[in-house]
Amino acid sequence: MSDSDMNLKQPILEVKDLKQHFPIESGLLLKKQVGAVRAVDGISFDLLPGETLGIVGESGCGKSTTVRAISQLYTPTSGSVILNGLDLINASKKETLEARKDMQMIFQDPYASLDPRMTVRTIIAEPLEIYKRRGMLDTQMSRNDIENRVEELMERVGLNRAFKNRYPHEFSGGQRQRIGIARALALNPKIILADEPVSALDVSIQSQILNLLHELQQELGLTYIFIAHDLAVIEYISTRVAVMYLGKIMELSRAADPYKNPLHPYTKALLSAAPIPDPVIERKRQRIILTGDVPSPNVERHGCYFYDRCPSRMAKCKENIPQMKRVDEHHEVACFLYE
Amino acid sequence: MKKNTNKGSAPLLDVRNLQTYFKTDEGIVKAVDGISFTLGEGETLGIVGESGSGKSVTNLSIMRLIQSPPGKIVGGQILFEGKDILTLSEKELRHVRGNEISMIFQDPMTSLNPFLRISTQMIETILLHQKMTKKEALKKSIDMLKLVGIPAAEERVHNYPHQFSGGMRQRVMIGMALSCEAKVLIADEPTTALDVTIQAQILELINELAKKLNTAVILITHDLGVVAGMCDTVCVMYAGKIVEKAKTEDLYASPSHPYTFGLIQSVPRLDKAQDGKLYSIEGQPPNVIDLPECCPFHPRCNKKMDICTYKYPPVKKVGENHEVACWLYADEKEKSST
Ligand SMILES: Nc1ncnc2c1ncn2[C@@H]1O[C@H](COP(=O)(O)OP(=O)(O)OP(=O)(O)O)[C@@H](O)[C@H]1O
Ligand SMILES: Nc1ncnc2c1ncn2[C@@H]1O[C@H](COP(=O)(O)OP(=O)(O)OP(=O)(O)O)[C@@H](O)[C@H]1O
Ligand SMILES: [Mg+2]
Ligand SMILES: [Mg+2]
Numbered sequence: 001m002s003d004s005d006m007n008l009k010q011p012i013l014e015v016k017d018l019k020q021h022f023p024i025e026s027g028l029l030l031k032k033q034v035g036a037v038r039a040v041d042g043i044s045f046d047l048l049p050g051e052t053l054g055i056v057g058e059s060g061c062g063k064s065t066t067v068r069a070i071s072q073l074y075t076p077t078s079g080s081v082i083l084n085g086l087d088l089i090n091a092s093k094k095e096t097l098e099a100r101k102d103m104q105m106i107f108q109d110p111y112a113s114l115d116p117r118m119t120v121r122t123i124i125a126e127p128l129e130i131y132k133r134r135g136m137l138d139t140q141m142s143r144n145d146i147e148n149r150v151e152e153l154m155e156r157v158g159l160n161r162a163f164k165n166r167y168p169h170e171f172s173g174g175q176r177q178r179i180g181i182a183r184a185l186a187l188n189p190k191i192i193l194a195d196e197p198v199s200a201l202d203v204s205i206q207s208q209i210l211n212l213l214h215e216l217q218q219e220l221g222l223t224y225i226f227i228a229h230d231l232a233v234i235e236y237i238s239t240r241v242a243v244m245y246l247g248k249i250m251e252l253s254r255a256a257d258p259y260k261n262p263l264h265p266y267t268k269a270l271l272s273a274a275p276i277p278d279p280v281i282e283r284k285r286q287r288i289i290l291t292g293d294v295p296s297p298n299v300e301r302h303g304c305y306f307y308d309r310c311p312s313r314m315a316k317c318k319e320n321i322p323q324m325k326r327v328d329e330h331h332e333v334a335c336f337l338y339e
Numbered sequence: 340m341k342k343n344t345n346k347g348s349a350p351l352l353d354v355r356n357l358q359t360y361f362k363t364d365e366g367i368v369k370a371v372d373g374i375s376f377t378l379g380e381g382e383t384l385g386i387v388g389e390s391g392s393g394k395s396v397t398n399l400s401i402m403r404l405i406q407s408p409p410g411k412i413v414g415g416q417i418l419f420e421g422k423d424i425l426t427l428s429e430k431e432l433r434h435v436r437g438n439e440i441s442m443i444f445q446d447p448m449t450s451l452n453p454f455l456r457i458s459t460q461m462i463e464t465i466l467l468h469q470k471m472t473k474k475e476a477l478k479k480s481i482d483m484l485k486l487v488g489i490p491a492a493e494e495r496v497h498n499y500p501h502q503f504s505g506g507m508r509q510r511v512m513i514g515m516a517l518s519c520e521a522k523v524l525i526a527d528e529p530t531t532a533l534d535v536t537i538q539a540q541i542l543e544l545i546n547e548l549a550k551k552l553n554t555a556v557i558l559i560t561h562d563l564g565v566v567a568g569m570c571d572t573v574c575v576m577y578a579g580k581i582v583e584k585a586k587t588e589d590l591y592a593s594p595s596h597p598y599t600f601g602l603i604q605s606v607p608r609l610d611k612a613q614d615g616k617l618y619s620i621e622g623q624p625p626n627v628i629d630l631p632e633c634c635p636f637h638p639r640c641n642k643k644m645d646i647c648t649y650k651y652p653p654v655k656k657v658g659e660n661h662e663v664a665c666w667l668y669a670d671e672k673e674k675s676s677t
Contacts, residue, residue, distance in 0.1 A: 058536060059505075202390050202624070204601060204602060207605035208620075210607070211617055214616070231535075231609055259610070271609070275535075275538075276564055278608075278610070287543070289536075289540055291488070294534070
């Protein structure tokens with residue numbers, strides 16, 4: 001999609017200052033909240049129809065929590081999630097349920113995310129059955145219709161329909177991920193939230209699944225939020241990229257920018273740490289080696305969240321939180337170096 | 340980066356035609372089926388391959404840590420400084436493990452005992468291999484933690500493993516493995532569970548320490564980027580066999596086995612814009628139970644010939660230190676000798 005027609009479109013999803021905190025409790029009988037895990041700590045972005053927003057960042061930075069909060073698996077602490085004009089956080093249960101048809105998830109672990117006691121058929125048909133029972137399907141579906149739909153979906157994701165009555169353990173990791181994708185597609189969603197869908201797969205299987213997701217997007221006009229910790233995967237699949245750190249978005253740009261023109265010191269470090277499969281290039285590279293580990297998300301911060309590990313930190317970064325600032329039309333960064 | 344220091348003298352480690360099988364209810368799993376490679380002093384060798392291709396079993400075999408039953412080393416030799424590890428007594432083995440060859444295991448969470456303090460575990464390991472007092476061993480543990488970059492090591496050495504992050508635990512494991520100053524360090528996916536910025540720290544650490552102590556390293560990974568940066572030589576494994584072996588530069592510049600070629604092509608690369616479809620190897624890796632004598636890659640191979648479906652290819656030299664097991668490189672005589 002070219003940039004010009006993107007600009008004309010209304011966002012399909014708007015996330016505004018979203019926070020998702022988890023209480024930390026202590027005491028055995030009388031639970032008392034003693035603090036909070038600030039898993040997602042105020043993030044905002046828009047998603048245009050047909051685009052893929054990649055979210056990249058280290059373990060624990062809040063990627064999964066972000067998409068779970070968006071899909072209302074959690075009740076967000078504050079902020080808003082607006083899907084097609086509907087504010088999900090203040091919507092009625094029925095409205096939310098209706099809206100969630102348009103938004104489906106694919107999970108990281110193809111081993112854990114499928115119920116081992118269900119056949120492939122049951123797994124893929126389950127969303128249809130649930131919405132059918134509630135009378136919320138767009139068109140009524142008979143048993144036979146559902147059966148046909150399951151077979152159609154299996155074929156679409158590259159699974160042999162003859163395997164319909166098999167169980168997840170009889171499939172390889174890549175095939176299980178295909179089952180998860182078929183299930184996510186069952187209700188004809190508009191947005192797919194894919195939480196590390198290829199991270200657990202072997203390299204040779206990873207590219208099969210990436211190709212499949214890409215094809216499905218083209219064919220069905222899907223919009224993706226795609227999480228990965230592998231920058232190269234994110235760059236390949238995404239149109240825009242959000243770099244997260246400790247529950248915050250540090251940089252938001254077009255997909256090629258983190259590589260070509262990284263601005264935030266964290267993006268630079270992440271990029272320089274990502275190995276490139278080419279010994280000639282790899283051996284000449286200068287790495288920015290960050291010291292220390294990702295700090296705990298359990299404390300409230302009054303300065304830049306990256307302060308502790310930042311190689312370019314300044315005095316003012318300690319006491320002030322940098323806000324997202326637009327440096328050009330498609331590129332935003334939260335860093336005082338660009339004030 | 341390290342240069343290849345293999346000087347043509349007898350290699351430090353010489354694995355010859357190693358076969359390790361597992362007996363299971365479904366049949367014999369030929370987890371490692373006739374692999375050979377050498378490791379020189381100070382050299383870093385990468386072993387890459389998909390899940391289940393036999394990388395861990397290879398290295399557990401070198402340490403003679405294969406659980407039997409169900410596993411058994413059924414053939415081959417593992418010569419360490421000329422002596423076959425497979426013929427050593429338990430006592431000699433204990434000396435080799437830790438003193439001569441040490442290993443960092445795949446899963447950092449399970450390889451430290453959660454109920455014992457880091458100090459207890461490090462001291463135990465050190466005393467197992469070196470004669471010194473407990474106090475000296477504690478001091479050495481603290482030094483090791485400092486070396487691997489754990490802040491406030493004097494205090495943190497008394498922590499329990501769960502008080503450390505995944506990256507810190509992995510650094511402790513590396514510290515412990517290196518504390519014995521072994522000649523060979525086997526690192527089984529030492530960074531797979533870690534973040535890229537922590538991975539970069541750990542790899543830098545292994546590289547630096549190995550160079551300083553002239554330790555030879557076997558690095559098992561499925562990350563082709565990690566191999567590119569760290570290794571002098573690479574073995575590519577598929578279904579229990581080494582299908583290609585080469586100097587790292589040569590492997591990436593001219594991958595000769597269709598599997599290696601596919602593997603290198605199918606990773607998205609940050610430094611290259613890719614639009615449209617990624618290269619992809621179709622199909623699934625084979626089940627290694629009761630595998631017939633064919634090339635195990637043939638069902639997924641886009642260069643498959645008739646002979647690949649019933650006979651395993653001979654290993655051919657395609658360049659200096661570059662070997663490949665593929666019928667594409669065999670001569671007519673070899674093909675017709677069936
Ligand atoms: N249900 C929960 N209760 C309490 N804390 C949670 C919960 N879910 C997540 N967290 C914490 O919130 C933070 C963000 O977690 P999240 O799973 O979103 O990270 P992530 O970016 O997806 O990491 P990974 O790459 O490891 O999947 C972490 O510190 C995590 O421990
Ligand atoms: N104890 C065991 N009993 C039966 N089979 C086993 C046992 N240990 C390993 N195997 C089999 O041996 C083969 C090789 O396993 P190995 O652990 O070496 O793979 P790997 O290349 O290290 O994979 P990964 O990348 O997943 O770590 C696999 O098919 C595995 O199922
Ligand atoms: Mg996650
Ligand atoms: Mg392994």
